[in-house]
Amino acid sequence: xPKHESQSGGAQxxxxxxxxxxxSHEQLFGLWVDQQLNDQQRHEFEQRCLENEPxxxxxxxxxxxxxxxxxxxxxxxxxxxxxxxxxxxxxxxWWQWQGLPTLSFATSMLAIVMVLTGLQVQTNxxxxxxxxxxxxxxxxxxxxVNDRLEEFQKTQQLALTNYTQTIQQQQMDTxxxxxxxxxxxxRKERREDFAELIKYVNEQRSDDQLFYVRQLNQLQKDxxxxxxxxxxxxxxx
Amino acid sequence: MFEKTDEQxxxxxxxxxxxxxxxxxxRYEKQxxxxxxxxxxxxxxxxxxxxxxxxxxxRNLSTYRNEGSxxxxxxxxxxxxxxxxxxxKKPMQGLDxxxxxxxxxxxxxxxxxxxxxxxxxxxxxxxxxxxxxxxxELKFFGQFTFDEIAEQTGISAxxxxxxxxxxxxxxxxxxxxxxx
Numbered sequence: 001x002p003k004h005e006s007q008s009g010g011a012q013x014x015x016x017x018x019x020x021x022x023x024s025h026e027q028l029f030g031l032w033v034d035q036q037l038n039d040q041q042r043h044e045f046e047q048r049c050l051e052n053e054p055x056x057x058x059x060x061x062x063x064x065x066x067x068x069x070x071x072x073x074x075x076x077x078x079x080x081x082x083x084x085x086x087x088x089x090x091x092x093x094w095w096q097w098q099g100l101p102t103l104s105f106a107t108s109m110l111a112i113v114m115v116l117t118g119l120q121v122q123t124n125x126x127x128x129x130x131x132x133x134x135x136x137x138x139x140x141x142x143x144x145v146n147d148r149l150e151e152f153q154k155t156q157q158l159a160l161t162n163y164t165q166t167i168q169q170q171q172m173d174t175x176x177x178x179x180x181x182x183x184x185x186x187r188k189e190r191r192e193d194f195a196e197l198i199k200y201v202n203e204q205r206s207d208d209q210l211f212y213v214r215q216l217n218q219l220q221k222d223x224x225x226x227x228x229x230x231x232x233x234x235x236x237x
Numbered sequence: 238m239f240e241k242t243d244e245q246x247x248x249x250x251x252x253x254x255x256x257x258x259x260x261x262x263x264r265y266e267k268q269x270x271x272x273x274x275x276x277x278x279x280x281x282x283x284x285x286x287x288x289x290x291x292x293x294x295x296r297n298l299s300t301y302r303n304e305g306s307x308x309x310x311x312x313x314x315x316x317x318x319x320x321x322x323x324x325x326k327k328p329m330q331g332l333d334x335x336x337x338x339x340x341x342x343x344x345x346x347x348x349x350x351x352x353x354x355x356x357x358x359x360x361x362x363x364x365x366x367x368x369x370x371x372x373x374e375l376k377f378f379g380q381f382t383f384d385e386i387a388e389q390t391g392i393s394a395x396x397x398x399x400x401x402x403x404x405x406x407x408x409x410x411x412x413x414x415x416x417x
Binding site: 030033062065068076078087 | 255258259262263266267268270271280284287288291292294295296354355357358373376377378382383394395397398399401402405406408409412
């Protein structure tokens, strides 16, 4: 509950200028709550409390609630994990160092600049050669190209020779095989022809023998059938 | 033995002194806990809010510039954490909306940590919109001036006065009901 002491000296200068009628209920209430009423405002405040019932009720409610809040019992806080609020940030690991992205960016830029400017670093004995533009002398390139071409030519010639030899060998083999085949085939055909001839001759001889046998049989039959005719000499055929 | 000031404890805590931080925390935990109780009406929510507030305070400790009291600075953080807490819990409810009376919220005041007088007061406060409730809390329990309240809640001092004035209208009815 605010103490209603007169604070004419402590009031704000602009507040002093505000006339009684200009102060709203809220403003007057606010000044009273913050104990900043001057004599005139205090008089106005008391006047309103007597004459304005809703205003007076609000002041009464304020006092009542203020009294209740004073009797509020602040019990002990239940136990809780206080240490969990001590949320210290972990120490940054060296690989999480904030300068790493900057450093990598700087090195990337350096590399780009080196490429764009055509950096060339050459040491012969130490064998360190850094070159980005590749501006080697024409002669070097010609030599290199000639060497390569010569090497390529040799390789090609060798391959061609090998290929020719292989083809020749293959052709020779094929010819030999063909000759052998032809010889073999003609021998076989002749052998078969002779075999056919001998077979034919044998068949002819067999047929002839059979024919003669029949003739002889017929003759014999004729002789035995008509013996008289033999003496007369009328034997047919 | 002389008790260390808030500023001394803060300086030590910033250097990683856990004990200094715990001493500072213990100095204000009761106020923040009961702030949470009155603002949320539930012991569990008050505990959660208190933890969130202190975590936030610790993380922002380095930004405290000794302008105004530490308590005032801490309650400003508590106010914003409380609003976030409400938005998470009741995303559809505005700061000036009158809350629906929840049986759960009313019965929460029956917690073992709450006395009968406190229960009436907490129950009455739960029926105020969050914006008015924050004003009542800071004025009656925080004992802050309207200028300090305005600074903490990000509104003008006149708006703060109007809100409190408006809140009294509702509190009048609620207190009358309680005492009836």
